[in-house]
Amino acid sequence: MKIKLRKLTIFYSLILIGFVFAYQFFSFPQFLLIGIILSLIFSLIILQLIYRLESFSKNENSSYPIENKISFLEFSKVNQFVQTLIYKNKIIDAVNIALTKSSNSINFFKVASENLGVVFNTPNIYFILYDPTTGLYEKTFSNGNFLDRTFNIDFKFLDQYQKNIIPPELFSTVFKNEDINLQNLGILKLHSSLNYIGYILLGYSNKLMDPDFFSEYNSVLLQVSTSFDLHINHSQLRKKIRELDLLNKIITLMEKDKDLNEIYHLYLTYLTSNDGIGFNRAILFSKNGNFFFGEKAIGEITEEEAKSTWEKIEKCPIEFFYSPSEIIKPINKIVNSSKINYSNDIYLKTILAKQNYETVNLNFSNFSESNKKVFKKFNLENFILVPLISYDTILGFVIVDNKFDKKKYTEYRLNSLINFSHQTALVINNLHLYQKNKKIAIIDELTQLYNRRFFDTSSKNEMTRSIRENIPLSLIMIDIDHFKNYNDNNGHIAGDILLSTISKLFKDTCRETDFVCRYGGEEFSIILPNTDMNGASELAEKVRTKVAENTFPYEELQPLGNLTISLGVSNYPETATTLEELKQQSDEALYSSKHSGRNKVTLWNEKIECDLK
Numbered sequence: 001m002k003i004k005l006r007k008l009t010i011f012y013s014l015i016l017i018g019f020v021f022a023y024q025f026f027s028f029p030q031f032l033l034i035g036i037i038l039s040l041i042f043s044l045i046i047l048q049l050i051y052r053l054e055s056f057s058k059n060e061n062s063s064y065p066i067e068n069k070i071s072f073l074e075f076s077k078v079n080q081f082v083q084t085l086i087y088k089n090k091i092i093d094a095v096n097i098a099l100t101k102s103s104n105s106i107n108f109f110k111v112a113s114e115n116l117g118v119v120f121n122t123p124n125i126y127f128i129l130y131d132p133t134t135g136l137y138e139k140t141f142s143n144g145n146f147l148d149r150t151f152n153i154d155f156k157f158l159d160q161y162q163k164n165i166i167p168p169e170l171f172s173t174v175f176k177n178e179d180i181n182l183q184n185l186g187i188l189k190l191h192s193s194l195n196y197i198g199y200i201l202l203g204y205s206n207k208l209m210d211p212d213f214f215s216e217y218n219s220v221l222l223q224v225s226t227s228f229d230l231h232i233n234h235s236q237l238r239k240k241i242r243e244l245d246l247l248n249k250i251i252t253l254m255e256k257d258k259d260l261n262e263i264y265h266l267y268l269t270y271l272t273s274n275d276g277i278g279f280n281r282a283i284l285f286s287k288n289g290n291f292f293f294g295e296k297a298i299g300e301i302t303e304e305e306a307k308s309t310w311e312k313i314e315k316c317p318i319e320f321f322y323s324p325s326e327i328i329k330p331i332n333k334i335v336n337s338s339k340i341n342y343s344n345d346i347y348l349k350t351i352l353a354k355q356n357y358e359t360v361n362l363n364f365s366n367f368s369e370s371n372k373k374v375f376k377k378f379n380l381e382n383f384i385l386v387p388l389i390s391y392d393t394i395l396g397f398v399i400v401d402n403k404f405d406k407k408k409y410t411e412y413r414l415n416s417l418i419n420f421s422h423q424t425a426l427v428i429n430n431l432h433l434y435q436k437n438k439k440i441a442i443i444d445e446l447t448q449l450y451n452r453r454f455f456d457t458s459s460k461n462e463m464t465r466s467i468r469e470n471i472p473l474s475l476i477m478i479d480i481d482h483f484k485n486y487n488d489n490n491g492h493i494a495g496d497i498l499l500s501t502i503s504k505l506f507k508d509t510c511r512e513t514d515f516v517c518r519y520g521g522e523e524f525s526i527i528l529p530n531t532d533m534n535g536a537s538e539l540a541e542k543v544r545t546k547v548a549e550n551t552f553p554y555e556e557l558q559p560l561g562n563l564t565i566s567l568g569v570s571n572y573p574e575t576a577t578t579l580e581e582l583k584q585q586s587d588e589a590l591y592s593s594k595h596s597g598r599n600k601v602t603l604w605n606e607k608i609e610c611d612l613k
Contacts, residue, residue, distance in 0.1 A: 378399075
C-alpha cells in the first residue's frame with residue numbers, strides 16, 4: 001500500500017512539474033496541449049524507470065528497503081531548480097523593464113544595483129561610468145561595503161580583469177588604502193555604441209565568488225549590458241534634443257537682436273553655461289583693422305574669485321546669475337583695455353588661417369611677446385582659441401578654458417564649440433551687413449552726416465514727441481556762403497573736401513542728442529530736441545564762429561576773404577505750432593541772413609515774414 005502511494009505521489013509530482021514546464025515554455029494556446037501531452041508521456045517513462053529499478057532492487061537484495069534504493073531522485077531539488085529557473089527569467093524581465101524605463105543615469109544605476117542585488121544575493125555593488133563628452137570617470141552609484149569608499153581606479157587594470165574574480169591582495173589597485181570587507185571582487189565591463197563605458201564591481205563579504213560566476217549569470221549580465229546601451233542611447237538622445245532646442249532658441253534670439261553687445265553676451269553665456277557647452281571661462285575679441293579689441297568675457301581671473309562667485313550663486317542662484325556685473329566685471333576690466341596686434345603676429349595669423357580651433361599652451365606658444373603679455377593678464381595657461389569667420393572674413397576670435405575644474409577638452413565639446421561659433425559668426429556678419437545697409441539708407445556717403453530721408457523722418461518724430469510731452473524743439477538751417485564760387489574756382493574735388501571738412505566741424509560742435517543732417521547740396525540742418533530758442537541761438541552762433549575761425553584751402557579766393565556760413569533758427573512753440581511752420585521759418589531766417597550780409601545767425605520773427613512778403 002505504501003509503495004503504491006509513493007508511486008502515485010511520484011506520478012503526480014512529475015505531472016505537476018510537466019505542467020510547469022508546459023506553462024513556461026509553451027505559453028501560446030496552440031502549443032499548451034502539446035506541452036501537457038509531452039509532460040504526461042515524460043511522467044509515464046519516469047514511472048516505468050522507477051518500476052524497473054524497484055524490480056531490480058528486489059532481485060538483488062529483497063531485505064534492503066526500496067526507499068533507500070531510489071533516494072537519488074530528490075524531486076524537491078528538481079522542483080527547486082525549476083522554480084529558480086522561472087525566478088531568474090522573471091528577474092531578467094524585471095531588470096529589462098526597470099532599466100530601459102530609467103529616466104536618468106542615477107536612477108538607471110540605482111535600479112540596476114537593486115535588481116542585481118536580488119539576483120546575486122549581495123548588496124555590495126558599485127558602478128563607474130566613463131563619459132566621453134567630459135572625458136571623466138565618475139562614480140554613479142554604490143551600495144553595501146562600497147558605500148562612501150574612496151577609489152584609486154586604474155582602468156587598465158579593470159579592463160585587464162573584466163569578467164574575472166580578483167583576490168583581496170589586488171584590492172589596493174582599486175581602493176585607496178581602505179579595508180574592504182570582501183572575500184574577493186568581480187568586475188564586469190559594459191559597452192555602449194556611443195563610446196560610454198560602464199564598470200560593475202561586486203563581491204560577497206561572507207563567501208568567495210565562484211570562478212564560474214560570470215558564466216552562471218551570463219544571461220542576466222548580458223541583459224544589463226544591453227539595457228545599459230539602450231539607456232545611454234535614450235539619455236543621450238534626450239540630452240541632444242534639449243541641447244538643440246536651447247541652441248535653436250539662442251540662435252533665434254541672436255537673429256532677432258540687433259544689439260551686437262547682446263549677441264556677444266548670449267554667445268559667451270552658452271559657452272560657459274552648464275546647460276550649454278560648460279567651459280569655465282570665455283573671452284571674446286573683435287577685429288578692427290590690424291588689431292583685435294577685447295569686447296566681453298564671462299568668468300573669473302583666479303580660482304579664489306571663481307570659488308567666491310559660485311558660493312554666491314549657490315546661495316541665491318537666480319538673482320545672482322541675472323546680475324552680470326558681479327560675475328563678469330573683474331575680468332571685463334581687463335578685456336576692455338586689451339588690444340591684440342594682428343599685423344606682427346605670424347603665429348596668430350596661422351591659427352586664424354586654419355579656420356579651426358587650436359589648443360594652445362601659452363608658455364610654449366609662438367605668439368608675439370606683446371600679445372603674450374595681454375593673454376597673461378587673464379591668467380591663461382592651456383586654452384582653446386576659435387576664430388570667428390564668416391565667408392572668409394575674420395570677425396574676431398574667442399578663447400575658452402577650464403582653468404578651475406581642469407576638465408578635458410573632449411571631442412564632443414570641441415565640436416559643439418566649433419559649430420556654435422560658426423553659427424554665431426554668421427549672425428554677427430549678418431548684423432554688420434544690416435547695420436551697414438541701415439547706415440547707407442540714412443547716412444550721406446560724402447559727409448557722413450544724416451541724409452534728407454533721415455531728416456524728414458526724425459523731424460516728424462521729434463515734433464510729435466514735443467507736442468505730446470510739451471517740450472521745446474528747435475531747428476537750425478545752414479548754408480555755405482558763396483559755395484558755387486568755391487566750386488567754380490577750385491573744382492568739384494576741392495568742393496567735396498570742403499563739404500566733408502565742414503561737416504566734421506558741425507558734428508564736433510553739436511551735442512550727442514542733436515541730429516546734424518545734410519539737407520541737400522551745400523545746405524545743412526540741425527534738429528535740436530528739448531531746446532528752446534535761446535539754447536538754439538547759442539549753439540548756432542558757436543557753429544558759425546567755429547567755421548569762421550577755421551582755415552580752409554583756397555578760402556582767400558572767396559568774396560568775403562574767408563569761408564563762412566549763414567544760419568536761420570526757429571523754435572516750437574515760441575515761433576511755430578507745426579512742423580511745416582518750423583521748417584519754413586528756419587528757411588526764411590536763413591534767407592534773411594544771406595540777404596543781410598551773410599556770415600550771421602538770424603532768429604525767426606514776424607518782421608522777417610513781413611520783409612519777405
